[in-house]
Each structure stands twice: as C-alpha cells, then as structure tokens.
Amino acid sequence: MSFFDSEKLQSTQKAQLELLQQISTKIFESVEQLTQLQLKSLRATSSEQFDSLRSMLSVSNPQDFASLQSSFPQPAAQAESLMELNREVYKLISSTQADIAKLAESQVEATTQQTQEMIETLSKNAPAGAEPAVAMLKSALENAGSTYETVQQAAKQASKMAEEGIVAASAASQATVDAAKPKAAAKN
Numbered sequence: 672m673s674f675f676d677s678e679k680l681q682s683t684q685k686a687q688l689e690l691l692q693q694i695s696t697k698i699f700e701s702v703e704q705l706t707q708l709q710l711k712s713l714r715a716t717s718s719e720q721f722d723s724l725r726s727m728l729s730v731s732n733p734q735d736f737a738s739l740q741s742s743f744p745q746p747a748a749q750a751e752s753l754m755e756l757n758r759e760v761y762k763l764i765s766s767t768q769a770d771i772a773k774l775a776e777s778q779v780e781a782t783t784q785q786t787q788e789m790i791e792t793l794s795k796n797a798p799a800g801a802e803p804a805v806a807m808l809k810s811a812l813e814n815a816g817s818t819y820e821t822v823q824q825a826a827k828q829a830s831k832m833a834e835e836g837i838v839a840a841s842a843a844s845q846a847t848v849d850a851a852k853p854k855a856a857a858k859n
Contacts, residue, residue, distance in 0.1 A: 683785055690778045694771055701767040705760065712756050754844050761837055768830070779819065786812055 723743060730736045790812060794805040 679785065679788075683782070686781060687778065690774055693774050697767060697770050697774070701763060704763055708756070708759055708763070712752075715752075750844065750847070754841060758841060765830075765834065772826075776823070783812075783816060 726739050726742065730739055790805065790808050793808070794802075797805055
C-alpha cells in the first residue's frame with residue numbers, strides 16, 4: 672500500500688513546471704519592455720544630441736552662438752525626462768514583481784493544500800502509536816504556513832514602504848525641477 676498518489680505527484684510536478692514557465696515568460700516580457708524603454712530613451716537622447724551638434728556646426732558668429740545656447744535643453748527639462756523614465760521603469764518593475772508574487776502565492780496555496788491532504792492520508796493509514804508523529808507533522812505544517820504569511824506580510828510592507836519612498840523622492844525631484852524653471856527662464 673502506498674501513501675503517495677503517483678497521479679497527484681505527477682500533477683504537482685506539471686503544475687510547478689507550468690508555474691516556472693509562467694514566471695520565465697513574465698520575466699522575459701518585462702526585460703523586453705525594459706529594453707524597449709531604454710532604446711526609446713536612448714533614441715530620443717541621441718536625436719537631441721545630434722540636433723544640438725548640427726546647430727553648433729551651423730554657428731558662424733557670436734550672435735548665433737548666443738541664441739544657440741538658449742536653445743539647448745535646460746537641466747530642468749533633462750531632469751524631468753529622467754524622472755519620467757525612472758517612473759516608467761519603477762512601474763514596470765512593480766508590475767512584474769506583483770505578477771510573479773501572485774503566481775507564486777497561488778502555487779504555495781496549492782502545495783499547502785496537497786501537503787495537508789498527504790498528512791491526512793498518512794494519519795488515516797498510520798500504524799497505532801504514530802499519532803504524536805502525525806501531530807508533529809501537522810504542527811510543523813501550521814508553523815510553516817504561519818511563517819510564510821508573516822514573511823509575505825513583511826515583504827508587502829517593505830514593498831509599500833519602498834514605493835512610498837520612490838513617490839516621495841519623485842515629488843521632491845519634481846518640486847526641485849519646478850523651482851528651477853523660473854530661474855532658468857530668468858537667465859534666458
């Protein structure tokens with residue numbers, strides 16, 4: 672007599688393989704999106720730089736040079752575009768992390784359920800006197816579940832704190848950029 676159902680074991684292995692494939696797919700999609708975002712930013716920056724170089728090459732007198740200097744991108748505008756890029760990257764990373772966490776959480780729930788079923792089967796078929804060992808297994812499973820929930824809550828809290836920090840930093844940067852705009856306009 673076997674305590675393990677080979678069909679359930681095979682089903683579990685297939686589910687874990689499917690989970691791994693889903694996580695891998697999500698990671699590849701995110702890397703692809705991040706790469707596209709970086710290329711878009713690089714393309715825009717390169718275009719701006721080449722336009723500036725073309726303008727510099729067309730300067731023939733000091734007045735043209737003075738007007739050229741005012742047409743260069745201002746630090747405030749550059750900081751604003753950098754902040755926008757950082758927001759998009761953070762949004763992508765947060766979304767990926769949340770999707771992977773959901774996938775993993777569903778797998779943990781399924782594995783926990785299967786483990787509980789196995790322990791129940793084991794307890795029903797255990798020889799006399801094995802009750803303390805079965806009770807110990809049940810207790811260990813409950814403790815592991817409790818620990819997992821605590822760790823999961825701590826991770827969610829840490830993620831929330833990090834997000835709040837990024838939002839606060841972004842707001843502070845935006846305030847700095849906004850404060851710098853009038854100063855930059857006054858110089859021109």
